[in-house]
Amino acid sequence: MIIDLHAHSTRSDGKESPTEVFERAALAGVNILALTDHDTTSGWDEAAAAAKRLGLGFVPGIEVTTRAKVQRDGRSRHISVHMLAYLPDPTHQGLNSVLGDSVSTRETRAKAMVDLMAVDYDITWQLVLEQLEPGATIGRPALADALVSLGVVSHRSEAFETILSKHGGYYIPSETVDVFEAISLIREAGGVPVIAHPLGGAPDNLDRGDLPQEHFEKLIEGGLAGFEVYHREVPQVAREWLLGLASTHDLIVTGSSDYHGEHGKPNRLGENSTAPEMLERILALGSGVEAQL
Numbered sequence: 001m002i003i004d005l006h007a008h009s010t011r012s013d014g015k016e017s018p019t020e021v022f023e024r025a026a027l028a029g030v031n032i033l034a035l036t037d038h039d040t041t042s043g044w045d046e047a048a049a050a051a052k053r054l055g056l057g058f059v060p061g062i063e064v065t066t067r068a069k070v071q072r073d074g075r076s077r078h079i080s081v082h083m084l085a086y087l088p089d090p091t092h093q094g095l096n097s098v099l100g101d102s103v104s105t106r107e108t109r110a111k112a113m114v115d116l117m118a119v120d121y122d123i124t125w126q127l128v129l130e131q132l133e134p135g136a137t138i139g140r141p142a143l144a145d146a147l148v149s150l151g152v153v154s155h156r157s158e159a160f161e162t163i164l165s166k167h168g169g170y171y172i173p174s175e176t177v178d179v180f181e182a183i184s185l186i187r188e189a190g191g192v193p194v195i196a197h198p199l200g201g202a203p204d205n206l207d208r209g210d211l212p213q214e215h216f217e218k219l220i221e222g223g224l225a226g227f228e229v230y231h232r233e234v235p236q237v238a239r240e241w242l243l244g245l246a247s248t249h250d251l252i253v254t255g256s257s258d259y260h261g262e263h264g265k266p267n268r269l270g271e272n273s274t275a276p277e278m279l280e281r282i283l284a285l286g287s288g289v290e291a292q293l
Contacts, residue, residue: 003274005034005059005282006084006196006228006256008264009047010133012037012063013141015261017133021269022050022058024262028269032057032279032293034086034256038137039065039102041090048292057293059282061086063196064186065102066179070215081179081195084228084254087286088191095189098177103137109172110138116170117143117163121152140164141260156265180222187223190288194226194254195219198242200233213245220249225285230255230272252281 008014009021016024018035025033033056035047044060051058064083088095110128117123123146131145132138144159153159163170177185186193198216216224227242228234230253234242246253255272258265283291 001032001273001276002028002030002270003032003057003255003276003279004030004257004259004270004272005061005086005194005254005274005279006036006063006231007033007259007269008037008063008261009035009043010136011040011043012137013139013260013264015264018043018046019050021259021261022047022054022056024259025269026054026056030056030270032059033269034059034061034084036061036063036084038063038139039099039106040137041099042135044090051292057291059086059279059291060088060090060289062088062099062191064099064182065106065174065176066182067174067176068179068215068219070212078173080174080176082197083179083182083186084194084196085186085189085191086194086282087288087291088186088189089288092185092189092288095185095191098182098185102176105175106138109174110140110143112172113140113143113164113170116172117147121147121163122150123147141264179219183219183223190286192225192252192282192286193223194228194252194282195224196228197231197233197258198227198229199235199238200231201235216245220245220251224251225282226252226254226278228254228256230274231258232267232271233258252278252285254278254282 009018062085066081068081128146131142144156183193254274257267259269
């Protein structure tokens with residue numbers, strides 16, 4: 001049984017429609033797939049229809065963009081936290097308001113980054129929009145695709161590693177909902193909040209003492225239900241530490257691909273999977289909408 005609980009379509013920053021994503025999943029041998037586009041539920045109906053036609057299970061989800069304030073070495077800083085919300089009520093007013101604000105903020109931020117890059121590259125806002133389907137949630141991947149179309153970089157990953165790097169001169173931090181507010185709203189909407197790729201990109205030689213345990217403990221106290229531990233961006237040392245923390249607090253542990261399309265990120269459907277008993281816990285906890293299994 002292959003259960004992949006994190007995938008994106010053209011409704012946000014994926015390269016394939018919800019239908020195409022589920023067709024790819026069927027070919028990859030995936031049995032159950034969650035569609036978790038950024039800050040939108042607009043692909044759920046199409047995903048449900050495709051899953052039913054193909055005989056696959058479908059778990060409705062969202063990847064909610066949030067910010068967290070953390071303390072490190074006596075200093076305070078903001079970090080971006082992506083929160084997967086499984087089975088939330090798509091009509092919940094509070095959650096919908098936050099998602100709408102996030103989409104608006106994403107566009108403002110993207111335009112500002114385009115303005116910065118336009119000083120050095122022939123990138124325009126119109127070119128960025130041409131990389132997206134109408135109504136899609138915008139993000140840095142659309143900017144990366146525009147740079148690829150210009151021939152400035154060869155693929156998305158190169159854009160993220162260079163021009164769009166968080167440490168580069170064109171990067172603008174996101175101004176989004178506080179992570180604790182997001183967790184609370186997801187819970188109120190009957191959803192199950194699971195943090196996406198926690199500590200993704202951390203070095204493999206990371207010491208246990210360097211991990212921000214207090215931050216994670218506060219998230220758990222605030223209602224966090226689990227960690228997406230099995231993800232290609234989560235290094236082994238962080239994975240082991242997160243598994244220990246999850247065991248201590250009896251949290252849900254998931255595994256996912258974070259698929260963005262055959263020509264999106266290199267992530268492939270089913271490359272990481274969630275245990276059936278963990279999906280059962282999500283289904284038991286979620287009450288906003290039902291999975292289609």
